[in-house]
Amino acid sequence: MNLNDRIELFSELGNILRDSLGGKRTKYSDQLNDLINTQHIKNPWFTPENVRMAAKAIADELTFENLTRWTGLYPAINQHFKPVTVGIVMAGNIPLAGFHDFLSSLITGNNLIAKTSSKDPDLIVLISNILCDLNPGFKARIKYTGELLTDFDVVIATGSNNSSRYFEYYFGKYPNIIRKNRNSIAILDGKETDAELEALGSDIFSYFGLGCRNVSKIYIPSDYDLSMMTKNWGKFSGLVHHSKYANNYDFNKAIYLVNREKFTDTGFVLLKENQLLSSPVAVIYYEYYNSSEQIMKLVKDLKENVQCIVGRNYINFGKAQSPDLWDYADGTDTIEFLLKINSGRIL
Numbered sequence: 001m002n003l004n005d006r007i008e009l010f011s012e013l014g015n016i017l018r019d020s021l022g023g024k025r026t027k028y029s030d031q032l033n034d035l036i037n038t039q040h041i042k043n044p045w046f047t048p049e050n051v052r053m054a055a056k057a058i059a060d061e062l063t064f065e066n067l068t069r070w071t072g073l074y075p076a077i078n079q080h081f082k083p084v085t086v087g088i089v090m091a092g093n094i095p096l097a098g099f100h101d102f103l104s105s106l107i108t109g110n111n112l113i114a115k116t117s118s119k120d121p122d123l124i125v126l127i128s129n130i131l132c133d134l135n136p137g138f139k140a141r142i143k144y145t146g147e148l149l150t151d152f153d154v155v156i157a158t159g160s161n162n163s164s165r166y167f168e169y170y171f172g173k174y175p176n177i178i179r180k181n182r183n184s185i186a187i188l189d190g191k192e193t194d195a196e197l198e199a200l201g202s203d204i205f206s207y208f209g210l211g212c213r214n215v216s217k218i219y220i221p222s223d224y225d226l227s228m229m230t231k232n233w234g235k236f237s238g239l240v241h242h243s244k245y246a247n248n249y250d251f252n253k254a255i256y257l258v259n260r261e262k263f264t265d266t267g268f269v270l271l272k273e274n275q276l277l278s279s280p281v282a283v284i285y286y287e288y289y290n291s292s293e294q295i296m297k298l299v300k301d302l303k304e305n306v307q308c309i310v311g312r313n314y315i316n317f318g319k320a321q322s323p324d325l326w327d328y329a330d331g332t333d334t335i336e337f338l339l340k341i342n343s344g345r346i347l
Contacts, residue, residue, distance in 0.1 A: 001137055003078055006107050007067045009135055014062025016130060021056055028130055035122055039095065043119045044244050046095055050207050051123070054095035057322050070325040071107060074335050081342045083110045083141075087152030087174075089167065090124065091159060092117025094211040098124060100325075101156045104334040106131075106141065108342070113143040113152055121146075154341050156334065175341055179330050183216045183277040184320055185302070187295060187311035188229075190221045197232040199318030203310050205236040205269075206321050208245050209281055212307045212329070213320045216279040218286045219295065226286070230266050239282075240268040249282035277305060 001009075020029040036055070039046035071077050086105040090098030098114065102124060105112040116124060125144060132138045148170075149155070155176040157167040164180040171178065186200055203215045218229070239245050252270055256263045264271040274285040289295050299309065307330070310320050328334055 001109070001135070003071060003107075003109070005135075006109070007064060007071065009131065009138075010062050010067055010103065010107065011064040012134055013127070013130060014059050017055060017059035017062065021052065021059060027133075028126075031126060035126055039120075039122065042121075043092070044242075045208055045210060046120070047242070051095045053206060053321070055123070058096060058099055060322070061325050066325055067107070071335075073326065074339060076339045076342075077108060077335070079342075081109070084153035084338075084341055085111045085113060085151065086338065087149040087155045087157075087171075088112055088114040089149065089155070089157035089159065090114055090116050090120070092119030094207040095120060096123050096127075097211075098158065099127070100329070101158070101334060102127075103325075104338060105156075106138070108335060108338045110338060110342070111141045111143075113145060113149060115145055115147075115149055154338070158329070175337075177332050177334065177337055179332075181278065182212045182305060182307040182330060184213050184308045184310065185277065185306055186215045186218045186317075187299075187309060187314065188218060188220050188224065189312060190224055190228075192228075192312070192317070194232050196312075196317040197229050198235070199316075200229070200310065201233040201236050202318045203320040204284060205233075205239060208239065208242070209279075211321060213323065215310055215320060216285065217274075217277045218284060219289050219298070220286055222288045222290050224288070226264055226271055230264070230269075230271070233266070233269070237266075237268045245282055248280060252280050252283050277302070 016026055016028055017032070020026045020032045032055070036051045037048050039051050040048065088098060088101045088105065090101070097120065098116070102112065102114065114124070128138070128142050132142070153174070155167075155171040155174050155178075157171060157176065158179040159167060161181045164178050167176075167178045184203070186203065192200075200215065207214060209216065240249055249268065249270065253265065256270065256272070262273070270283045272279075272283060272285055273287065275287060276285060279285040289298070308315055308320055310317060
């Protein structure tokens with residue numbers, strides 16, 4: 001199977017997902033919609049709305065044009081080489097968090113063995129089954145395990161700062177990409193429109209704020225009125241009716257009240273001035289700044305801890321959770337990494 005074949009295959013996968021999500025009857029629509037509607041039973045954070053959102057973001061990227069543009073950035077991807085087996089440890093913070101690693105491994109002609117998250121074990125398997133149905137040759141290329149990874153050549157592992165220490169111990173002797181906690185931020189200049197601020201709400205509240213691309217911290221001008229933001233977030237107020245989100249909201253509010261800490265309560269999210277990047281669920285941190293020079297220095301200093309930046313001079317408002325295929329987690333180019341591994345295995 002050459003690169004063009006793989007592009008065609010993933011393009012067809014995109015067509016199937018888009019049609020199934022769009023209400024068209026396909027061979028896979030019942031299976032996909034059943035999973036979308038039942039994932040919350042295993043993982044309460046995976047509401048049908050959130051699972052559908054994640055699947056749609058992937059489907060929208062899997063077009064022939066996008067896949068061709070993406071792979072066209074890497075001339076070496078057309079070379080014929082002996083494939084490696086990529087061990088993937090998938091995260092489960094949002095639905096299908098491991099899909100890009102899955103795609104990168106297969107689009108480069110490699111094999112994979114994946115350890116799915118216990119919080120998200122089913123969705124990626126369905127996608128694999130669709131691929132294998134479209135081209136049975138993939139059956140020998142994709143494996144899953146619930147145990148420790150074995151029989152791999154390279155590793156891509158995503159987890160928390162705590163789990164990364166385990167990953168580094170266990171996988172350190174192999175070529176690897178090991179990802180730790182990252183957070184995303186927004187930078188406002190005070191001139192944002194209501195539409196932009198409403199779109200910022202999507203960057204904050206989609207997936208209940210659990211993704212590394214969700215905005216957890218906002219930098220605002222020194223004279224900024226917080227109500228300019230919060231008045232545009234009313235459409236997200238229903239989050240507080242979700243039991244797990246509500247528990248976090250109530251808990252953090254109680255802590256702040258007991259400690260007599262200053263915060264702003266919107267009735268569904270708490271805003272608190274704090275220099276930290278990572279805010280708890282149902283809390284958004286903010287920090288004032290005084291000049292563009294201060295922000296430029298801040299962006300430079302935070303480079304290793306920030307996944308993405310939303311703002312007028314950065315990622316468009318509302319687009320944090322819709323990365324392009326060439327937007328790599330932690331800024332580490334997965335395709336380049338895999339091609340370097342393969343460079344000595346050209347047939």
